[in-house]
Amino acid sequence: MTISSARKHAGPGPATDLPPVPEPTFAERTRTLVYLGRTASLSTLSRKQSGFPFGSVMPYGLDDRGRPIFLISTMAMHTQNLQSDPHASLLVTQQDSEDEPLGASRVTLLGNVLPVPKAELTDARKLYLQRHANSKYWVDFEDFSFYRMDVVDMYYVGGFGVMGWVSASDYDRSQPDPLADSMAEIIQHMNADHKDALVMLARTFAHMDSTEATMTAVDRLGFHVRLKTPEGMRGARIAFSTEVNNQGETRKVLVEMVQHARSQIK
Template identity: 35%
Template sequence: MSVEAAKHARELLLKEYRGVLSTHSKSMPGFPFGSVVPYCLDELGRPLILISRIAQHTHNLQKDPKCSLFVGERGAEDVQAVGRLTYLAEAQQVEDVAAIEAAAERYYRYFPDSQNYHQAHDFDFWVLKPVRHRYIGGFGAIHWVNELTLANPFAGKAEASMIEHMNADHAKAIAHYVELAGLPKTSPATLVGIDSEGMHLLIGQGLHWLPFPAPCNTPTQVREALVFLAHAEHWPKKAVADA
């Protein structure tokens, strides 16, 4: 397993925000059951999902937490020529009050509409704890990846503060990021997430992850990267190549 494969697999997980959750069917024993779920990554870099208590996949996970999340590159004309990831995991419901609050704060940023149905209906947060991963980066590029997740050093107050500051005071810079990266301009973009490797922008209901030119492990490094990108005339070649 190469470090490079793990990096590309993690970037695919960051770039996408929905996948097929496969569980062991409770009503049809022995058969896998697939359903589409949106997700974002928690403070440890694990997929965080919000699912209904009456949903079939929830009943399945309550009986057997073993599952997988399949994620593929969106909009690909040839699905076999692009990256895809099978994330093998054990699902665990988030039950600690503080953990639920942290999950909600993060998930609502990524999926604003979820706040309405989460509070009005019986939905719970679940986290997919990693076991092993199968990453295919294209024809012949096939890897088993054991270590994929990367903890977010900014999760919590630091990330929330940076996001609030950027959205309140630097809307022009965010619009410039959209322009540089060639993202859709259907509605104004807002910053919703920052990790050590990049940032997430929300445009309408679509999420877009943009990589930093180099990894950032402190708020100061994030600030320097955001300032650099705000004045760049082209998206950095290194970031594009690594995406």
């Protein structure tokens, strides 16, 4: 996987002379966000009111290239819209985001939503049911069919001031972050049991003093914290001392970083 510095507009944090902290690319973050999601907002082009977008709540599965798979009924308005014009967008938002929703990550995928080819239906069915087991009760109804979005472009927003386009080819070559399935547990554990350690890590590695620190995101290269400082709420990213690939490695690196931070206290 590649590493990039995020493109940013002016953000809420203070300017510093510190070098950029390595982060996953927008393509990797998009792939991770879509992987973690289960339900999104699908916008199709209305047949009734030409040119107007028509929004629908849409559960989805994913194939091995990260393309969304839908199980939809011919009676649904969005299906009728797609049969008339396959152009659509899918908005996937960060799950369980707290506080300010505009600070959460989200991505809009643009593409053509078409029926899954007959030769690929078995795989599509299996992948979809892995995510939505209850669909087994209606998956074989005659009016339901599998559709798939062939993504042509996407726009990623990583919170305040972090945004940019992601090409379909970059997305296709990326994989979900190795911590994707455990990041929620890591964040919950750190915020519940190690808030003092987060304050210490922010002081040592981000050079920011705070009275309270909350981990808001984590990936193989590092993590984000939201800090309560005398100047107000601030955000910071802290790099891991070494890249991690699973929950056990993450715990080991965090323990080592906390030990280092404590050794710096005079």
